[in-house]
Amino acid sequence: MSTRGSKTERRSVNSSQEYEVRYLAEKLGVSSQAIGGAKRATGSNDRKVIEKYIKDKNKAN
Numbered sequence: 001m002s003t004r005g006s007k008t009e010r011r012s013v014n015s016s017q018e019y020e021v022r023y024l025a026e027k028l029g030v031s032s033q034a035i036g037g038a039k040r041a042t043g044s045n046d047r048k049v050i051e052k053y054i055k056d057k058n059k060a061n
Helices: 007-011 018-028 032-042 047-060
Strands: none
Touching: 007 047, 018 032, 018 047, 032 047
16 A cells, blocks of 8 residues: 655645645745745744744744
8 A cells, every 4th residue: 555745745845836835824824935934044844843933933923
């Protein structure tokens, strides 16, 4: 039995796949540009790291 995609792929956000960025942006209630900024600020493509960064940033404001 084969599954599509790997767990590693599901954990990361690929900037060249606009639907991934748009999904995460809608989920967190921010713009796609904010997702790109979070990726640059954290230096990570990991979805959990980006979500934590944005949530912490929103708490500070």
